[in-house]
Each structure stands twice: as C-alpha cells, then as structure tokens.
Amino acid sequence: MSRQDANAAFALSSFLQGANASYIDDLYARFEADPGSVDAEWQEFFKSLKDQPSDVQKNAEGPSWAQANWPLTPNDDLTSALDGNWAQVEKAVGSKIAAKAKAQAKGTEPPVDVNQATRDSVRALMLIRAYRMRGHFHAKLDPLGLEPARDHEELDPRTYGFSEADYDRRIFLDHVLGLEYGTLREIVAICERTYCQTMGIEFLHISNGAQKSWIQERIEGPDKEISFTREGRRAILMKLIEAEGFEKFCDLKFTGTKRFGLDGGESLIPALEQIIKRGGNLGVREIVFGMPHRGRLNVLTQVMGKPHRALFHEFKGGSANPDEVEGSGDVKYHLGASSDREFDHNKVHLSLTANPSHLEIVDPVVLGKVRAKQDQHGDLPEERVSVLPLLMHGDAAFAGQGVVAECFGLSDLKGYRTGGSIHFIVNNQIGFTTYPRYSRSSPYPSDVAKMIDAPIFHVNGDDPEAVVFAAKIAVEFRQKFHKPVVIDMFCYRRHGHNEGDEPAFTQPMMYRKIAGHPTTLEIYSKRLIADGVMTEGEIDKAKADWRARLDAELEAGTGYRPNKADWLDGKWAGFKSADQEEDPRRGITGVDVAALKAIGNKITKVPEGFRVHRTVHRYLENRAKAIDSGIGIDWATGEALAFCTLLLEGHRVRLSGQDSERGTFSQRHSVLFDQEDETRYTPFNHLSPDQGHYEVINSLLSEEAVLGFEYGYTLAEPNALTIWEAQFGDFANGAQVLFDQFISSGERKWLRMSGLVCMLPHGYEGQGPEHSSARLERFLQMCAEDNMQVVHPTTPANFFHVLRRQLKREIRKPLILMTPKSLLRHKRAVSRLDELGADTSFHRILFDDAEKLPDEKIKLVADDKMRRVVLCSGKVYYDLYEERERREINDVYLLRVEQLYPVPLKALVQELSRFKQAEIVWCQEEPRNMGAWHFIEPYLEWVLNQVGAPNKRPRYAGRPASAATATGLMSKHLAQLKALLDEALR
Incomplete structure (x- = not known):
C-alpha cells in the first residue's frame, strides 16, 4: 500500500477524521470536567494528551467570532x-x-x-x-x-x-x-x-428548528408513504393524458412549428393542478405565474384554461387580440393569460405574466405584481398568503441567471416580502446543447436557494405521484411559514431546444436513451393497470376522447376571432389608450396654495420628545420657512409636496431604491431617526387618518431585480405612484433588460400599461465616468409609438407637476425622469409656491428666466433682434445662464426642452416662430454621441422648416464624441465645460 493510500485509508477510518473533530472536542471538555463521564478508552487517550484544561474548554466552545446562540437550541434532546x-x-x-x-x-x-x-x-x-x-x-x-x-x-x-x-x-x-x-x-x-426513492429532500440546511421539524413530521414515519386515493390517481392520469395528448397533437398538426413543448416533463401539469387545489383550501385566492417558453402552451391551455381554438388560431398566424386593438404583438409562447378556476368550492384567479425570451427576468416582475395584489387584498404584512407567486424555471437558467439569486435576496426584505414563492424547476438536465457539468458548479440547479434556507424537493418526473406530493407539501410549507420553497423535477426534453432542432448533434448518447424511453403517461398507465385502478380499455378511451376534443377545437379555430382584450379590465377599468400623436392632456396637477401650506406645517414637525439630528432639524426649519413664505421651494420640497398631495387624495406612494429613505445626496430625509434609540418616524404617513400609505424602501444593492419588482407592481396597481430610484443614473444599465424588454415595449407587445417612474440622477459635475450620465441617449433611442415619457426638468415646480401628472390623467405611461444632483441645492434652481398652485401645470418647454423674472441682470433684446436661440435640457441651462450673465450677452435666448419625448413639436413651433432671424443651437453637456442630440436633431429640422427659419438645421454645441461618458479629471471637465459654453454663446 502506498503512503497516499495509507493516508486515505486512515482518514476514512480514524476517529480523528475532521468530520468528528467537534465531537472529540466536546468529549475532551467533558473528560476535563468529569473524567468518569466518558468511556475508559477515551479516558486513557485524553490523559495522554496533557493539554491545558482552559485550552480544551475553548476548543469545545468554538471560535470567538462564531455566531451567538448558534446552532439553535433543539426542541428536545x-x-x-x-x-x-x-x-x-x-x-x-x-x-x-x-x-x-x-x-x-x-x-x-x-x-x-x-x-x-x-x-x-x-x-x-x-x-x-x-x-x-x-x-x-x-x-x-x-x-x-x-x-x-x-x-x-x-x-x-x-x-x-x-x-x-x-x-x-x-x-x-x-x-x-x-x-x-x-x-x-x-x-x-x-x-x-x-429519502432514497423517487423523491430526495434537502432541508437540514434550514436553521429554523420548527421548519425542519415540520418537514420531518410530514415525510418521516412508518405510515408516511406517498399515497393517493383511487380518484386522485385517476385525476393525475387524466392530466397526463391531456398534457401528452396536446403535445403530440400539435406535433402532428403543426409539424416543425416552434412550440417549445413539454414532452418529457408532463408531470408539471398535474403538479400545478395540485398547487391550485391545495392552495385554494389553504387561503390562496390568486396565483400569479411566471414561466419560460418550455411547456408554456401546455400550461396556457391545460392549466390556465385558454381555449384550444384560440391557440390553434394563433398557430395558423392569427392575432391573439381583436383587430381593433393595436399593438406589435409577440410570439404565442411569450403571451400571458388569466382565468378563474374552482376546486372544492374555492375560486382561485390565475394570471400568467407575459415575458420575453430573456430567461428568469420575469421573476421579479411576478413578485412585484403579487406584492401589489396583496396590498390590494389588505394582507397582513407578516403573512401575505392570499396571493401566491408561482415561478417555473429551466435548470440551466435557474443556476445561471443572477436575477434568481437577487429575487431570493428580496424574499425576506420588508419592502419586498410576498409571503414566499414556489419555484418549480423543470430540470431537463440540459441547457439548449450544454450539459449541467458545463453550465453550473453546484450539484443541483436549485442550490442557489440554500442562501435563504429554502427547502428543496428533488423529484423524478416519471413518478407523477411523487411530483404531485412534492407540490402539495410545497404549498403547505409556503402557507404555514411564508417563505420560498423549491421543487426540482428531474425529467428530460424529448425533442431538441425547439421542434426543428437536432439534439443528437451534441448529445447522441442522451438522445439514444430518450428515443427508447417510454413516456411518463405510458409508465404511469402500466402502474395503474397493475394496481387495478384503471383498465387498459378505460385509458385508451380517455385518450381517444381527448383527441376528439382537440380535433373539434382545431376545426373551431379556423373561424375563431378574438372578441375581447382584457388589458383594461379590473383595476384598469376606466383607463384609456393614448393617441399615437403627441398627447395634449396635461391632467389637473395644480393644488391650492393653502392646502400646500397645511401640508408643509405637518411634514416639518416631529413628535414631542423625538430627538432629531440637529442638521435634519435645521433642514425641516428651512423647509417650513420656504413653504410658509412661498419662495425658495427646492427640489426635495417639491417632491415632498407632490407625494403628500397624492397621499391626501387617497393614492399609495411607493418609492424604492438604494438609500431612498434619506436620499443619496441627503436631500430627502423622508424617514427621521431618533438620535438616541433609532426610533423611526415617517412624517408623510401622519397627514390624515384616511390618507394613502407612503412606503419608502431602502432596497438591496441591486438594480435588476428591484426595478423588475417595481415594474411588476405597476402592472397590478395603476392608482399608486410607484417609483424606482437609481442611486446614480449611471447604474441604471445594470437593469437594461427591464428597460428594453418590458418598460419601453410591454404595452405594444402585450397590451400591458405601466405608470412606473424611474428617477435617474444625471448631470456632469466632474465626478467621472461612473457618476455623471444616466445614458439619456439610450432611453430616447427606445422612444417610439408614444411608448413612454422622457423628462429632464430644470425646476422644482415642473418636478412637482410631472410626478402628479402620472396619476392625474386617464392614461398610464412609464416616465423616465432625469433628476438633479448639484441642482438640489443650487440657488437659482428653486420655485415659488404659487407655481405649484391651482390652475398651474407641467410645462413641456420653459421660457428664459431673464424674460420672465424681475430684477434679472440681463435685459433681453426684442424677439426680432435675437441673434440666437439655444435649446437645452437639464443642468446645462444654469451653466449657460450664469455664463451669459457673466459675459453680459443680451441677444441669446435660452429655451428649455423639459420633455424630450413625446417631443413637444407644437409648442416648439409656437415658441420658435417668435425668433425670425435667430440661429438655432442645441446645447448639451453630454458628448456628441450621447445625450439628446442625435434623437432631437431630426425633430428640430422639421420644426425649423415649419417656422421658416433662415437656417434649416440646428447647430450642435457640446462635448465632442467620446467612448466614456465623462472625464475623470476635474481640470479637463472644466475645460470641456468652458468650451461648450463658448460654442453656444460666442
């Protein structure tokens, strides 16, 4: 025997093996305290060691940095x-x-x-x-x-x-x-x-003793075999007949058409039925599904109840929506649906969320929808059991996509709890053409769920009873403990990634095995026949009846016409679709000044004995003075008044983002902290007994899952002001998939409106390429077909109005809002209270302050004498204004374009018609290949042609094109700023 072999044998056999170390330490400590408490053999061994008793005790106690009170005290010995x-x-x-x-x-x-x-x-x-x-x-x-x-x-x-x-x-x-x-x-x-048959369970990683004990109680014991009644087994078989029969029928009638079939994973269908049925018995009133393309059509028809004729109509190229409903549409395996199902006299509403092919990105969207619905149901915050998020996954995506871990990270955070989600992995044991050993480093795709102590039920998809049993335990666990649970169903993909793909190119051995493997239905049918539950004749008749029904539905699909689009039902009833052209509706956003002052009086006071930080106290005093005097309203005060007026009108306001309670720039302070005991006080929730709820949340350090959650919230709740705030706008691209696939295009693809507000701090202040730009150009590039709004405001009053406008119109559109940083405390960037008052509203373009404000140093020349009009947006307006004042220029007019999309063409034509001889310049602080320039230029050309301007094209003034968004050198930043101001004003 080699030395290596001897060492290996010793390691496996020796009582000194590392796995027993803590046991040995405990025995040694007991020996030191009382030698007679251990066996004679151990007494002799420990005597030979001659260690210091204090060292022995320390070893037994574990490291000093170990978590206190860990492990948890067991329930019994x-x-x-x-x-x-x-x-x-x-x-x-x-x-x-x-x-x-x-x-x-x-x-x-x-x-x-x-x-x-x-x-x-x-x-x-x-x-x-x-x-x-x-x-x-x-x-x-x-x-x-x-x-x-x-x-x-x-x-x-x-x-x-x-x-x-x-x-x-x-x-x-x-x-x-x-x-x-x-x-x-x-x-x-x-x-x-x-533990070792067709179900394997992972639960000892759970730190909560009650949860572990509950699982043991449900599965362990001489009488705890998986068993179903005769009727239950027949019901499972019927769902397998439906699932397999549907896939085979589609393969026969639409050969080669992509459908991403469930072939090989049919046990999913009876499992979902069990979740709905058992969930309904335990108080679930609504289930929101999220799933990838694999098996989606089967779930839509066999679980969601979508008419087969409607699906077959789509297979033949028909639209899922009535002809009069506009939209670009999407492939059938991305579409959503909703329906009502009833089991045991319990009605459960089901909704399947539409999603793109970007795997797992629908997960946070579903969670946000569920949270909104739970808020509507009035669920207790610590329970949230009435609405269940049910997410289905592929094995490769569940292990590979980081948003899955982000969603688990959200699961027990105060602002994002949903009472636990059920995750069902359809584990095909392959990702497109990649084996698991090449696509993950963990034994199972589900291992990521261990980060939150979620129980995991691994189950063989060819044993549908085990799968259904796992589904039953999963929903019971979720309803009792309000935390996520995972089912990992091992199965296979009978065809390639899609039905036109040849999987044997890369997995010849696997697909030889699959070709000779009986279907789950065949296996289970033989089992029921052997057990005397059904006869072969009964099973054949059930298959034939199902085939006849599908044939009839196929025939009906020929003349099928969708007669209803559900996008403006329920909570969305009464809302309207916006016109394709520029929407003229401003909404009633102004508020009586007396009401604003009353709000100011409430939000600037703290309870008796509350020990607020002295700087925050001064901040509240300054806010009170500004509101009372009606002058000097800053950005944070404009925002606060927008929030509070909406709250008093009964709307919920939900603001979520990194450090949003205080604000990244210490500007908000909407949650106050007692300096002695850290008691929290939220002034906005103390306006009136019947006000809406203000919920401000410091999110986890993620963009993607949090933005997806907030977008999902808006899909279910159109009457709340829901805001996601980036810490800096630069970091928004960490959630780019949400902007590209959902926010900008969801309404056109899936007929789903959203009123989400995205606050993105943006502005060039010499802070380098990671803290300057929210990538305005990317949002503008996505703008078309009146899909969303992009606003870059320059005053607190316009900020106030644009926030209120989100809820004061009969339409809902996402709002991309470039928010300020240095302007938060800029002496010029303030408003008067009467600019928020009754009969005021949002201005899509704003005048030059030198024209309207009294006591300005510069007196502008007459319109027909104006040499140049500089159009701009955002902070650069104040740079231009101060530089023009320094140079004493009076023949350059500064016109602010506050709303960049929809482009305010009519207003621009009207304003620019004043300046018959003026050169038109577009000035921006972003580089030429960024910012609004390339987007706005063709629109401005059209405007200039309309007004008969002497120059038919605008001139550019701004930073030169750049690979990085900004320089990291302050000296270079200032030189670039000087150059662009000179270019605009010279």
Whole structure:
C-alpha cells in the first residue's frame, strides 16, 4: 500500500477524521470536567494528551467570532442529532435509557445493557441524520439514469459499527421517525423509502428548528408513504393524458412549428393542478405565474384554461387580440393569460405574466405584481398568503441567471416580502446543447436557494405521484411559514431546444436513451393497470376522447376571432389608450396654495420628545420657512409636496431604491431617526387618518431585480405612484433588460400599461465616468409609438407637476425622469409656491428666466433682434445662464426642452416662430454621441422648416464624441465645460 493510500485509508477510518473533530472536542471538555463521564478508552487517550484544561474548554466552545446562540437550541434532546451534537445526544440518550432500565428492573423484563443501548441509539441517530443530509444524493431521481449510481458508504449501517446480527435488535429512538423503538431493519426501510426513492429532500440546511421539524413530521414515519386515493390517481392520469395528448397533437398538426413543448416533463401539469387545489383550501385566492417558453402552451391551455381554438388560431398566424386593438404583438409562447378556476368550492384567479425570451427576468416582475395584489387584498404584512407567486424555471437558467439569486435576496426584505414563492424547476438536465457539468458548479440547479434556507424537493418526473406530493407539501410549507420553497423535477426534453432542432448533434448518447424511453403517461398507465385502478380499455378511451376534443377545437379555430382584450379590465377599468400623436392632456396637477401650506406645517414637525439630528432639524426649519413664505421651494420640497398631495387624495406612494429613505445626496430625509434609540418616524404617513400609505424602501444593492419588482407592481396597481430610484443614473444599465424588454415595449407587445417612474440622477459635475450620465441617449433611442415619457426638468415646480401628472390623467405611461444632483441645492434652481398652485401645470418647454423674472441682470433684446436661440435640457441651462450673465450677452435666448419625448413639436413651433432671424443651437453637456442630440436633431429640422427659419438645421454645441461618458479629471471637465459654453454663446 502506498503512503497516499495509507493516508486515505486512515482518514476514512480514524476517529480523528475532521468530520468528528467537534465531537472529540466536546468529549475532551467533558473528560476535563468529569473524567468518569466518558468511556475508559477515551479516558486513557485524553490523559495522554496533557493539554491545558482552559485550552480544551475553548476548543469545545468554538471560535470567538462564531455566531451567538448558534446552532439553535433543539426542541428536545434527541433532535439535537439533526445538528450533529453527538455529545449532547449520547448524554441524553444514556439518561433516558438508564431511566427506562431502572423502571424495567422493577418488572419482569430482562435487564438492559445501558452502554450498549446508548451506543445503538447514537449510531442509529447518526445513520438517520446521514439519510436526512445525504439521502437525496442516492435517490432515484433521473428518469434516464444517465449518471452512474453514487457510492453510499455514508448510508451503510456498517459505517456506524452495525453488523448483520444487529438488524433485528430493538433500538431506542424516542419517537424519531415516529418510533419509540425500532429495529435497524425498520429504520433503514423507512429512511430508504423517505429519502432514497423517487423523491430526495434537502432541508437540514434550514436553521429554523420548527421548519425542519415540520418537514420531518410530514415525510418521516412508518405510515408516511406517498399515497393517493383511487380518484386522485385517476385525476393525475387524466392530466397526463391531456398534457401528452396536446403535445403530440400539435406535433402532428403543426409539424416543425416552434412550440417549445413539454414532452418529457408532463408531470408539471398535474403538479400545478395540485398547487391550485391545495392552495385554494389553504387561503390562496390568486396565483400569479411566471414561466419560460418550455411547456408554456401546455400550461396556457391545460392549466390556465385558454381555449384550444384560440391557440390553434394563433398557430395558423392569427392575432391573439381583436383587430381593433393595436399593438406589435409577440410570439404565442411569450403571451400571458388569466382565468378563474374552482376546486372544492374555492375560486382561485390565475394570471400568467407575459415575458420575453430573456430567461428568469420575469421573476421579479411576478413578485412585484403579487406584492401589489396583496396590498390590494389588505394582507397582513407578516403573512401575505392570499396571493401566491408561482415561478417555473429551466435548470440551466435557474443556476445561471443572477436575477434568481437577487429575487431570493428580496424574499425576506420588508419592502419586498410576498409571503414566499414556489419555484418549480423543470430540470431537463440540459441547457439548449450544454450539459449541467458545463453550465453550473453546484450539484443541483436549485442550490442557489440554500442562501435563504429554502427547502428543496428533488423529484423524478416519471413518478407523477411523487411530483404531485412534492407540490402539495410545497404549498403547505409556503402557507404555514411564508417563505420560498423549491421543487426540482428531474425529467428530460424529448425533442431538441425547439421542434426543428437536432439534439443528437451534441448529445447522441442522451438522445439514444430518450428515443427508447417510454413516456411518463405510458409508465404511469402500466402502474395503474397493475394496481387495478384503471383498465387498459378505460385509458385508451380517455385518450381517444381527448383527441376528439382537440380535433373539434382545431376545426373551431379556423373561424375563431378574438372578441375581447382584457388589458383594461379590473383595476384598469376606466383607463384609456393614448393617441399615437403627441398627447395634449396635461391632467389637473395644480393644488391650492393653502392646502400646500397645511401640508408643509405637518411634514416639518416631529413628535414631542423625538430627538432629531440637529442638521435634519435645521433642514425641516428651512423647509417650513420656504413653504410658509412661498419662495425658495427646492427640489426635495417639491417632491415632498407632490407625494403628500397624492397621499391626501387617497393614492399609495411607493418609492424604492438604494438609500431612498434619506436620499443619496441627503436631500430627502423622508424617514427621521431618533438620535438616541433609532426610533423611526415617517412624517408623510401622519397627514390624515384616511390618507394613502407612503412606503419608502431602502432596497438591496441591486438594480435588476428591484426595478423588475417595481415594474411588476405597476402592472397590478395603476392608482399608486410607484417609483424606482437609481442611486446614480449611471447604474441604471445594470437593469437594461427591464428597460428594453418590458418598460419601453410591454404595452405594444402585450397590451400591458405601466405608470412606473424611474428617477435617474444625471448631470456632469466632474465626478467621472461612473457618476455623471444616466445614458439619456439610450432611453430616447427606445422612444417610439408614444411608448413612454422622457423628462429632464430644470425646476422644482415642473418636478412637482410631472410626478402628479402620472396619476392625474386617464392614461398610464412609464416616465423616465432625469433628476438633479448639484441642482438640489443650487440657488437659482428653486420655485415659488404659487407655481405649484391651482390652475398651474407641467410645462413641456420653459421660457428664459431673464424674460420672465424681475430684477434679472440681463435685459433681453426684442424677439426680432435675437441673434440666437439655444435649446437645452437639464443642468446645462444654469451653466449657460450664469455664463451669459457673466459675459453680459443680451441677444441669446435660452429655451428649455423639459420633455424630450413625446417631443413637444407644437409648442416648439409656437415658441420658435417668435425668433425670425435667430440661429438655432442645441446645447448639451453630454458628448456628441450621447445625450439628446442625435434623437432631437431630426425633430428640430422639421420644426425649423415649419417656422421658416433662415437656417434649416440646428447647430450642435457640446462635448465632442467620446467612448466614456465623462472625464475623470476635474481640470479637463472644466475645460470641456468652458468650451461648450463658448460654442453656444460666442
């Protein structure tokens, strides 16, 4: 034997193996405290070590940096075995066995060898724990049997010192596995059946003892076999007939057409039925689904209840919407649907969220929709059980897409809780053409869920009863503990990634196996026939009846015409579609000045005894003075008044983002903190007893999942002002998929409106390429067909009005709002209170302050004498204004374009008609290849032609084209600013 082999053998056999180290430390500490408390062999060993007693005790206690009160105290002595606390177990078991032996000694039963019985119990508990921890690795999960069976020494009783002679000796278990006493044979049989058949369970990573105990109670014991009634088994079979029959029918009638079929994963359908049924019994009133393309058409028809004739109409090229409803549409395997299902007299509303092909990005959208619906239902914040998010996934995407982990990160945060989501992985064991060993580093695709202690049920898709049972436990766990749970269904993909793909190019062995593998329906049919539940004739008749129904639906699909689009139903009733042209509706956004002053009086006071920070106290005093005097209203005050007026009108206001409570730039302070005990006080929630709720949330450090969540919230709640705020606008591109696939195009593709506001701090102040630009150009590039609004305001009053306008019109459009940084405290960037007053509104273009404000240093010449009109947007207006004043120029007019899209063409024509001889310049602080220039230039050319301007094209003044958004050198920044101002004003 080589030295390496000898070392390996020693490591496997020695009691000094690392896995037993903590056990040895505990025994050693017990020996030091009381040598007689351990066996004689251990006494001799510990005496030979001659360590300091204090060191022994420290080793047993663990490191000083270890988490306090960890691990959690077990519910009873024996369940400490779950955490491997063998010293405690041995002591507890020995005491109980000794007590029982003493009681027996008084009777007629034979005496008990307490030491032997204690060793048996501890070893048996170690074996049970091994099954609980590692049994899933040895379960029969893969229908194809692609991977060789694992070595399972850890589950071999011999590993724990048992021999064949011990199999029928009674062992004290104290009701572990539901047995007070059990033989080793019984223990192994129960553990094998529970953990190593077609379902494998991971739950010992859960730190909550009650949750672990609940799972054990549901699955362990001599009477806990997976079993269904005769009617239940027949119902499972019927759903498999529907699922498989649908896929085969589509393959026959629409050969080669992409449908991303469920072939190989049909057990998903009866599992979803179980979730709906059991969920309805446990208080679920609505389920919001999110899923990828795989199996979507099957879910739409067999679960959601979409008429087959409607789907077949779409297969033939028809639209999913009535002819009079405009929109670009989408492929059928991206579309959503909604319906009502009833089980056991419980009505459950189902909605499937439309989504793009970008895998997993729908997950946070679903969670946001669910949160909004729970708020509408009035769910208790700590429960949120009435609406269930049910997310389906592919195995490669679940492991590969980071947004999955972000969603788990959201799951127990105050502003994002949904009472737990159910995640169902359709584990095809392949991602397009890539095997799991090349697409993830973890044993299972579900391992990411362990970050939040979610239980994970691995299950063989060819055992539909096990799949349905796992679904039942999952929904029960969610309803009881209000946390996520994962089902990982091992199955296969019978065809390629799509029906026109040839998978044998890259997976020849796998697809040879699949070609010879019977379908789940065939396997389950034989099982029910063998059990006498159904006859072969009954099954054949059920298949024929289903085929006849599909044939009839195909025929009906020929003349099918959609007669209803549901996009303006329910909460959306009464809303209207905006015109394709520039929308003239301003909405009533002005508020009576007296009402604004009353609000100001309330939001600038704190409760008696509340110890606010002295700087914040001064901030509140200044706000009170500004509102009372009616002058000097800054941006944060304009925002606060917009929020509070909407709250008093009964609207909910939800603001979410990194550091949004205080504001990145210390400008908001909408949550105040007592400086002694950190008690929180939110002034905006103390306006009136019947006001709407103000919810401001410091989000986790993520853009993608948080923005997706807020977008989802707006899909379900059109009457709330829902805002996502980037810490800096530069970081918004971390969520680019949401902007591209949902926010800018969701209404046109899927007929789903959104009133989401995105606040993106933007402005060039010498802070470098990562803290200057929200990439305005990218948002403008996405603008078309009246799909959203892009606004770059320059005054607090316009900021106030544009926020209120979101809820004061009969349309809902996303609002991309470039918000200020240095302007938050700029002396010129303030408004008067009467500019927020009744009969005022949002201005899409704004005049030159030198023309309208009194006491300005520059007196502009008459319109017909004006040499130049400089159009601009955002902070650069104030740079231009101050530079013009410094140079004493009076023949250059500064016209602000506050709304960049929809472009205010009529207003621009009207204003520019004043300046017959003026040159028109577009000035921006962004580089030439960024900002608004390339977007606005053709519009301005049209305007100049309309007004008959002498120059038919505008001139550009701004930074030269650049690869980076901004320079990181202050000296270069200032030089560039000087150059662009000179270009605009010279």
